[in-house]
Amino acid sequence: MITRRDFLKGMAASVALMTAGCTSRERGKVKTDSGEQQTAEKWVKGVCRYCGTGCGVLAGVTRGKIVAVKGDPECPVNKGRLCIKGILLPKIIDTKDRVKKPLIKKDGKFVEASWDEALNLIAEKFTSAVKEYGPDSVGFYGSGQTFAEETYVASKLFRAGFGTNNIDGNPRTCMASAVAGFLTTYGEDEPSGTYADIEAADTFFLIGSNLAEAHPVLFSRLVDRKNADPNKIKIIVADPRRTRTADIADYHLAFTPGRDLSMLNAMAYVIVTEGLTDEKFINEHTEFKMGQGDTMTYEQYKAFLQDYVPEKVSDAAGVPPEIIREIARLFADKNRNTMSMWCMGLNQRSRGVWVNNLVHNLHLITGKICRPGNTPFSLTGQPSACGSVREVGGLSHLLPCHRMVANAEHRKQMAELWRIPEERMPSKPGYHTLAMFKAAVEDKLKCLWVMTTNPGQSLPNLNYYRPGMEKTFLVVSEAYHPTRTSELADVVLPAALWMEKEGIYGNGERRTQHLAKAIDPPGEAKSDLWTLIEVTKRCGFPELVEGFTDDPATVFKEYQKCSVGTGMQLASYDRYKKEHGLTWPVLSDDAPETYIRYAEPWDPLVKPGEGIKFYGRPNGRAVIWLRPQQDPVEMPDKDYPYFLTTGRMLEHWHTGTMTFNVPELKSAAPEMYVEINPEDAAALGIKEDDLVNITSRRATCKMRAKLNGRGTPKPGVVYASFHDQVQERMINFVLLDAFDPGSKQPEYKVCAVRLSKA
Amino acid sequence: MAISGIIVKVQLGLLDEVKAVLDSMDNISVEAVSPNKEIVAVMESKSLDDMKKECFALEKIAGVIGVYPSFVTTEDEIEE
Ligand code: SF4
Numbered sequence: 001m002i003t004r005r006d007f008l009k010g011m012a013a014s015v016a017l018m019t020a021g022c023t024s025r026e027r028g029k030v031k032t033d034s035g036e037q038q039t040a041e042k043w044v045k046g047v048c049r050y051c052g053t054g055c056g057v058l059a060g061v062t063r064g065k066i067v068a069v070k071g072d073p074e075c076p077v078n079k080g081r082l083c084i085k086g087i088l089l090p091k092i093i094d095t096k097d098r099v100k101k102p103l104i105k106k107d108g109k110f111v112e113a114s115w116d117e118a119l120n121l122i123a124e125k126f127t128s129a130v131k132e133y134g135p136d137s138v139g140f141y142g143s144g145q146t147f148a149e150e151t152y153v154a155s156k157l158f159r160a161g162f163g164t165n166n167i168d169g170n171p172r173t174c175m176a177s178a179v180a181g182f183l184t185t186y187g188e189d190e191p192s193g194t195y196a197d198i199e200a201a202d203t204f205f206l207i208g209s210n211l212a213e214a215h216p217v218l219f220s221r222l223v224d225r226k227n228a229d230p231n232k233i234k235i236i237v238a239d240p241r242r243t244r245t246a247d248i249a250d251y252h253l254a255f256t257p258g259r260d261l262s263m264l265n266a267m268a269y270v271i272v273t274e275g276l277t278d279e280k281f282i283n284e285h286t287e288f289k290m291g292q293g294d295t296m297t298y299e300q301y302k303a304f305l306q307d308y309v310p311e312k313v314s315d316a317a318g319v320p321p322e323i324i325r326e327i328a329r330l331f332a333d334k335n336r337n338t339m340s341m342w343c344m345g346l347n348q349r350s351r352g353v354w355v356n357n358l359v360h361n362l363h364l365i366t367g368k369i370c371r372p373g374n375t376p377f378s379l380t381g382q383p384s385a386c387g388s389v390r391e392v393g394g395l396s397h398l399l400p401c402h403r404m405v406a407n408a409e410h411r412k413q414m415a416e417l418w419r420i421p422e423e424r425m426p427s428k429p430g431y432h433t434l435a436m437f438k439a440a441v442e443d444k445l446k447c448l449w450v451m452t453t454n455p456g457q458s459l460p461n462l463n464y465y466r467p468g469m470e471k472t473f474l475v476v477s478e479a480y481h482p483t484r485t486s487e488l489a490d491v492v493l494p495a496a497l498w499m500e501k502e503g504i505y506g507n508g509e510r511r512t513q514h515l516a517k518a519i520d521p522p523g524e525a526k527s528d529l530w531t532l533i534e535v536t537k538r539c540g541f542p543e544l545v546e547g548f549t550d551d552p553a554t555v556f557k558e559y560q561k562c563s564v565g566t567g568m569q570l571a572s573y574d575r576y577k578k579e580h581g582l583t584w585p586v587l588s589d590d591a592p593e594t595y596i597r598y599a600e601p602w603d604p605l606v607k608p609g610e611g612i613k614f615y616g617r618p619n620g621r622a623v624i625w626l627r628p629q630q631d632p633v634e635m636p637d638k639d640y641p642y643f644l645t646t647g648r649m650l651e652h653w654h655t656g657t658m659t660f661n662v663p664e665l666k667s668a669a670p671e672m673y674v675e676i677n678p679e680d681a682a683a684l685g686i687k688e689d690d691l692v693n694i695t696s697r698r699a700t701c702k703m704r705a706k707l708n709g710r711g712t713p714k715p716g717v718v719y720a721s722f723h724d725q726v727q728e729r730m731i732n733f734v735l736l737d738a739f740d741p742g743s744k745q746p747e748y749k750v751c752a753v754r755l756s757k758a
Numbered sequence: 759m760a761i762s763g764i765i766v767k768v769q770l771g772l773l774d775e776v777k778a779v780l781d782s783m784d785n786i787s788v789e790a791v792s793p794n795k796e797i798v799a800v801m802e803s804k805s806l807d808d809m810k811k812e813c814f815a816l817e818k819i820a821g822v823i824g825v826y827p828s829f830v831t832t833e834d835e836i837e838e
Contacts, residue, residue, distance in 0.1 A: 008761045008831050013789045013800045015829035016763030020792035039831055060831070068831040080828050081765065084813055087827040088806065212824065220826055223767055224794050230770055248823065664810035 008039060015070050019080030039068050044518035045580070047505050048086045049145070049498040050653045052380030053215045054507025055082055056580055057089065059499050059518045066090040066499065066518060075580040077195060077511065083216035084665075085653060089498065091662040093519075099481040099494035100523025110481075110492065115524065118491050119531070122449075123538035125473045126162070129446040135163035135426065137446040139436050142169035142394050143453035144385025146528060147503025147515075149555040151394040153532040153545065154451070160418050161541040165405050165430030166445070168396045170453045171385040172433040176743035177347040178378035179390060181356025184742075185364075185623050187616025188567050189390055189402050192597040193339070193375025194509040194583050198225055200373030201339035203330050204235045207260065207359065208345015208749075209379055210711075212244035213650040215343075218379070223248060236327050238263070239345065240318075240645060241675070241713040251327055254714040256318035257643045257750045258632040261351060263317045263324060264358035265308035265629070270328035271365055272302055277332070278367030285612055286364050287619070290626040304626045313629075318714070332366045337373030344381065344647065348748035352740045354627035361624050369622075370599035370612050380508035381648075387506015387513075391568060392559065396430035400559065401566040405429050417562050418544070432744035434459070434737055440468030451477040451528055452495065454655040456485035457725065460735035460746050461698050477528050480657045484725065495528050496521035503529070503552045504576060510594070512570055513581035529555065567597075567605060567616060632750035633738035636716065640696060640752035642680070643717040646731055649710075652723035660725060672724035672731065674703040676755070677715045681707050684755055691758035694720065696751055699733035702758050718755065722748075759802065760809040763829040764816075766797040772821030773797070779819055785812070806830070 040060025048055040056075020060068030069087055073080035102118035103110040129137045140158050142151050151169070158167045182189045198204075198221045211219040226233045226248060237249035238260065246252040255263050271277055288296040290304075307313075310321035317324075331338050340363065346355045360376050368374040380386055393400040400417075403410035411425040431439055437459060439445035448469070459465045469488040476489040479497040486492045500521040506512045521527075530550035537545060548554050556573040563570040563584075571579075571586040582593040587604050596602040599612045606613050614622045636643055651669040652659040659665045674692055676684075686692055686705050694701045703720060713719045720731045727733075736751040768776045773795055780786050780799055790798045803809035813825045 005759070005761070009787075009800050009802070012761050012763035012829045012831070013787075013798070016765055016798045016800070017790055017792075019763075019828040020765045020790075020794065020796050020798045068829070070829040081826050082828060083826060084810060087762070087830045088810070091806070216824065217826070220765075220767060220824060223823055227770055227795060664807045667807060668810055668814055 015073070015080065019071060019073060044499065044516050045072060046499050046515040046518065047383060047513045048082070049089055049092070049383060049658065050085050051215055052382055052385060052508040053077060053217050054383060054505065054509070054511055054513060054581070055086055055217050056513070057082065057086060059090070061518050064519055066093065072580060077507065077581065078217045081217050081220060084650065085659065088662050088664055091664065092658040093497060095480065095661040097480045097482070097661065098522050098525070099478060099492055100525060101494060102524070103481065103492040105490050118493060119534050119538055122475055122491060122535055126447045127539050129473070130162050133446055136166055136430070137444065138162055138164060139166035139168070139431060139445050139448045141433070141436065141448060141450045141453065141455060142167065142389065143451060144169065144171045144174070144380070144382030144389050145452045146384070146388050147501070147552060148384065148388045148392050148506065148559065149503050149552040150451070150528045150532060151388045151392040152400065152555055152559045153529060153536065153548065155393050155400065156418060156544050157532060157536045157539070157541065159426060160420050160424055160544055161536060161539060163424065163426050165396050165426050165428060166436060167394060167430060168433050168436055169389045169394045170455070170458065171382065171389040172395060172744060173348070173458065173746055173748070174344060174381045175347055175378065175385055175390070176395070176745040177349065177352025177356055177740055180353040180743040181360065181378070184353065184625065185357055185360040186598070186614050190386060190510055190568070191375065191377045192369060193377055194595055195221065196595060197339050197373050197375045197377065198222060200337055201225070202233055202336040202373065203333065203338040205238070205331055205338065205340040206236065206245060207238040207340065207342045208347070209341055209343040210239065210243040210245050210647060211341065211379070214381070214648045215379055216650060219245065234330055236330065240643070240717045241711045241719050243711045251323065253319045253323065253327070256316065257645055257717060258349070258635070259317040259629065260346070261355050261358060261627060262308060262313040262629040263319055264355065264362065265305060266310045266313050266317070266324045267328040267331060268358070268361055268365060269305040269308045270310065270325050271332045271362070272305055274329070276329065277365045281367030282365060285614065285621055286624050287621045288626065289623045296626055301624060301626055307628070331362060337371070338363070338366070338368045339373060340376045341379055343379040345749055347378070347745055349750065350633045350738045350740050350747040351630045352745050353742040354625070354630070357625040357627050360622070364622055364624050370596060372596065378508070383507065384505035386508060386510070387504060391506055396432055400562040401568055403566070414562070417558070434739055434744065434746060437465040437468055440472040441465065443471065445472050447473040449475040449477070450485055454483050454485045454657060456483065456488055457655040457730060458722070458732060459737070460732050460748055461737040462730065462733045463699055464737065477531060479525070480661070483657050484655065493531055494523060494525035496525050500525070501527040501529070504556060510568070510583040511581040512576060512584060514573070514576040516577070633747060634736050634751045636752045640754050642753050642755060644694065644696065644734065644751050644753040645713070645717060645719050645749050646722045646735065647719065649721045649723065652721065654723065656723040656725050659723070671726065672703060672721045672729050673706045673709070675706050675709055675711050675713055675719040677713055677717070678707045679715045681705060684757070686755070686757055693756045693758045694718065694731070694734055694753050695756070696734040696736070696753045698736070701731050701734050702728045718753065759804065760806045761831050762801050762803070762809055762827045764799050764801055764813065765792070765826045765828060766799060766816060767823040767826065768795065768797060769821045769823055770795070776819060776821045
């Protein structure tokens with residue numbers, strides 16, 4: 001007789017054994033099947049709510065509650081594995097701060113209201129602002145955590161309804177430079193490879209990514225690969241801070257913040273001068289450009305690289321010349337496959353696009369692309385920044401399915417798809433993120449709708465932007481209240497959360513995944529899709545949402561049509577419901593997913609005989625860019641002598657609205673701290689756990705010092721995570737709001753500070 | 759009661775040492791070593807909070823690279 005407890009233990013063992021790839025013989029030893037017992041009444045397929053890895057999750061539901069979670073063993077991303085945040089996901093649902101009724105601020109206080117009152121107020125405010133001040137007086141700020149269908153309807157309402165391209169979202173702050181990097185190099189957004197390249201690569205070049213904490217399940221795949229052949233597989237980690245990722249690396253390059261452009265050009269110099277290039281690939285598939293797109297020659301590129309002799313740049317870059325040479329040779333080794341992975345360390349920079357281009361350059365000059373295990377791969381921070389923003393057109397310069405606002409033909413196509421006159425499609429690109437919030441400060445933006453994100457905590461230089469959010473008519477669609485944004489709102493709309501609604505996510509490897517609904521939302525909370533459709537109707541544009549209901553399939557059908565004939569064609573909603581995600585392009589419901597883009601035999605858009613074709617570019621050639629070193633906007637000086645850099649930690653996510661609600665995660669990391677190199681701390685007389693002032697030209701934060709924590713920055717650099725919700729530890733008050741002139745992505749990763757004991 | 763299935767990733771060469779530590783722990787039963795040389799175990803904890811604390815404590819054992827839960831049930835918690 002097996003007890004209930006034995007049964008649950010058996011289930012836990014059996015899932016873990018299967019996930020770890022153990023044999024059926026080992027699994028057979030485990031006592032599980034009592035014939036009648038079950039761990040949950042039903043298991044519902046979903047995707048993790050947190051990072052861009054996009055792990056498949058199965059939620060076990062009993063009596064309307066999620067009682068168990070397991071990794072989806074059939075999802076190729078994680079094959080059943082999850083990280084600690086993922087496994088604790090059900091804890092984000094039943095929390096005290098869930099919003100259950102619409103709230104309207106009256107006389108400075110939030111009072112409960114009916115949906116009718118709230119929606120009518122929003123419709124009245126937005127339509128009268130458009131009438132009085134013009135279409136650009138209203139805006140929408142979305143998120144890489146909404147469903148694709150939600151952003152699609154928002155985009156339609158703002159562009160085809162109000163007539164403005166003022167629709168942007170938090171992916172602007174995390175991956176806009178990666179988008180621009182892909183577009184300027186290949187003419188098409190998103191990576192050419194997938195996570196499957198991890199199992200085929202021999203050399204890994206990680207730069208600006210702490211995979212161990214920010215993408216733990218991908219890190220476990222990397223460790224598996226390393227352990228499979230430890231002498232052959234080599235891992236290079238370039239990061240000014242020693243991290244848990246660096247702990248498993250063969251090389252840790254602690255470069256000086258912002259000087260990675262020099263280091264990458266120096267690697268290219270070694271590859272070119274030592275004859276490690278793939279000349280055939282360069283001749284057949286690339287061209288050279290500089291500046292805004294002036295054509296250059298290979299010879300000019302070689303001359304440009306003369307400024308980046310390793311011995312010339314090593315002091316400034318902070319990496320010894322012999323190490324630069326060694327890793328360049330390893331990267332280019334013709335007998336090895338090379339995969340680069342990067343994340344916010346490259347993107348959140350005032351020269352984020354350039355530094356993205358320079359990583360692509362290394363792959364193009366060595367021909368390490370378009371073959372298994374050879375790929376430049378940008379990681380994403382949110383579960384659907386790609387699927388719900390980049391792909392749907394949720395940024396102010398984009399239209400659905402990678403179309404561009406600035407392209408008249410693309411606007412015409414969208415007008416046809418949306419069945420509206422062409423002149424109703426606004427041609428002027430809208431405000432990018434910082435411009436939108438600046439417009440609120442300057443009283444130009446009268447109404448703003450923020451959905452599933454928390455800019456009141458996540459923008460840089462918060463002292464400047466928060467008053468604008470307070471001034472404008474602010475609508476916040478959120479599952480929780482108060483947040484640092486909803487506290488500034490005029491209307492808070494209660495939103496259904498993860499597994500309380502159905503829809504589509506798209507992760508960082510072009511994988512489109514369906515999440516089913518498992519449980520009902522609490523109180524009067526509704527899906528954001530329903531809310532958007534209702535507001536569209538009440539603003540006088542019922543024709544835009546004709547046929548749409550809160551069943552996302554009705555919206556996805558139209559969105560899928562927009563993808564036909566583009567480089568990112570999607571399958572039908574029904575197919576996604578059945579599958580465990582598919583990497584686009586998927587040309588029909590019978591067609592397979594696409595592993596590698598731009599190359600035969602994988603990419604269906606490359607015709608037989610074409611071999612490799614970068615079809616996003618008019619001449620089919622990818623661009624090798626001549627991008628010089630340019631320092632961050634704010635470098636340390638005598639008054640502010642330290643670099644400050646920020647990032648994530650394993651236990652928390654973004655602004656902590658979810659993870660600080662999980663007692664287990666909150667108690668593991670109750671407050672954020674500042675990591676200081678022990679040498680610097682000794683010079684300043686700072687000891688472990690001392691309270692420290694971190695002061696920039698903009699603000700001061702107070703945090704406890706960690707001298708040898710899970711990460712150690714190099715001397716001259718300090719590090720803090722940005723998750724804390726307590727104002728004196730909200731490090732984004734301290735950060736600079738400089739941004740990349742091309743991608744408009746803010747430079748979160750580098751600014752100058754001074755330190756003192758508090 | 760929280761029951762979880764966990765996969766413990768270990769630095770090469772330290773598998774036996776880490777396994778011995780896990781074997782000596784009352785609330786952990788080691789089920790197998792996977793083909794990738796990971797330790798597969800079941801952990802019983804009083805609550806999810808304890809489960810999390812124990813996972814983080816495991817990560818501090820010399821030789822442990824990471825702990826990856828693949829299943830957790832809190833069934834008993836909601837029945838209380
Ligand atoms: S690795 Fe990312 S997607 Fe996977 S379980 Fe963890 S947080 Fe979720």
